[in-house]
Amino acid sequence: MKKTFACTLVVALLAIAVVPLVIYVEAQNETVGSGYINVYNWGEYLADGTDGSLNINEEFTRRTGIRVNYTNYASNEDLYAKLKGGGAAYDVIIPSDYMIARLIDEGMLQKIDFSKIPNYAYIADEYKNLYFDPNNEYSVPYNVGMVGLIYNTKMVEGTPDSWEILWDERYANKILMFNNPRDAFAIAQFLLGMSVNTTSHEDWDRAAQKLEEQKPLVQSYVMDEVYNKMESGEAALAPYYAGDFLSMYENNPDLAIVFPKEGTNIFVDSLCIPVGAQNKEAAEMYINFLLEPDIALANAEFLRYATPNTTVIENPEYSLAGNEVIYPPEEIKANTEYFHNLPKETLEYMTQKWNELKIGGTNNISIYIGLGVAVVIGIAAFVIRAVRKKRQSAYMD
The missing domain is CATH 1.20.5 (Single alpha-helices involved in coiled-coils or other helix-helix interfaces)
Known part of the structure; x- marks a missing residue:
């Protein structure tokens, strides 16, 4: 999946950077001691040792003696539900911008002690003081991404430039769609020329109707399943995260990606510490560790997302520097919109419309009742x- 040469080079460079980091970590470890932390992250969103990459969690344990219990979620909404349900105590989570705003509003995140995160100095200024954490108290930027339209050049005619192709009957049963409400509704909202942060019920009704019209053409609503379906040629079209496209392309060079003319979502995923974390000091060590130049480079090469870490961007060994899929031109970035945390009433209405879509509509709900x-x-x-x-x-x- 990943470029073996680049990953091997990164692993070799670790030997140069290990000594100073070990000294720093050991100094911190005098107070933390042994133990473990619980990390909850998106699937396939951390270098794990596959394809010659560095296993970052194992490296953290090797350097600190602290074990990492690592589990995955498929969407921000799944993460929120797990935290809200109180089913587990996590020390580090990696939500997206709008979800961070929601978690802050609901008192579900702890403030980070940035004196324990000296590597925060490596984060580019453009990713600090963003709307969801304006005073930089609760989050540390991890990755930056955009949603693009992925298509199979052998199965799709020409080069699409609009989200409208996801409603094209020629590709019935070859279309994939996001299996989470914010991302799915956003595709319809961009196509309809409305804000993805609208609070108007009429707007959400129009977007829901657009998704309802698309439903007979959709092969499957997916998240991580998109990899197999697009790589194998089972599906022809899918809106998904641009960084993940690069991984899919490695396994199927017939794939291509565009950023549709109507605009798209840009997002920043960040490292956070939830309320109820059992090992906050070790969590801060882990966050700081992920920002170390050698670790951040290894992770960026594996993930293929845009990194906010300046030491990676400026590193001549970074193989993805200037890649326009993850570092698009300014004119494309100018045609993007961040998700914001919606008011509770709007969130509930969105969820209602999404459930109606997935179940089959209000008529079917009545039938089921x-x-x-x-x-x-x-x-x-x-x-x-x-x-x-x-x-x-x-x-x-």
Whole structure:
């Protein structure tokens, strides 16, 4: 999946940078001691040792003695539900911009002690003081990305330039769509010329109707499943994150990507520490570790997302410097919009419209409710008859 040469070179460069980092980490470790941290991250979003890359979690353990319990989620909404449900205590999470704003608003994140994150100095100024964390108290930028339109050049005619192709009947059952509401609605919203942060019910209704029109053409609503479907040629079209396209392209050079003329979403994923973290000091060590020049380079080469770390961008060994898929021209970046945290009432309305779409519409919801009631009535009638028969049998005896 990843470029083996670049990853091997990065691993070799580790020997140069290990000594000063070990000294720094050991100094911190005197107070932290051994133990473990729980890290909750997107799937395939950290170098893990495959394809000659560095296994970052193992390297952290090697240098600090702190083990990493590492689990994945598929969307920001899944992350939020897990945190809100209180099912587990995580020390480090990596949500996107709008979700960070929501978690801050709901008191679900801790402030980070930036005196423990000296490598924060490596983060480019353009990614500091962003709208979701204007005072830089709760988050450390991890990756930057954009949503693009991925297509198979052998299966799609010409070069598409609009999201409209995802509604083209010629590609029925060859179209994939995001399996999360913010990303899916955004495609329809860009196509309809509206803001992805609208609070108008009428706008959300129009976007929902557009997605409803698309539904018969959609092969599957996906997240990580997009890799296999696009790489194998099972599907022809998919909106997805540009950084992930580069990984897919390695396995299928027939794939290409464009940023549609209507505009697209730009996002910043950041490292955060949730309320309830059991090992905050080790979490801050882990965050600082990820910003180390050698670690950040290894991770950037593996992930193929744009990095906010200036030591990587300025490194002549960085193989993706200037790659226009992840570092697009300014005119493309100017035609983007960040997701913002929506008001609670708007979020609830969006969720309602999404559930209606996925279940099959309000009519189907009524059908399912009716069927449920019928089943309950049927079971009740069966139980009543059984009780009556038992009583009759007892009376006859």
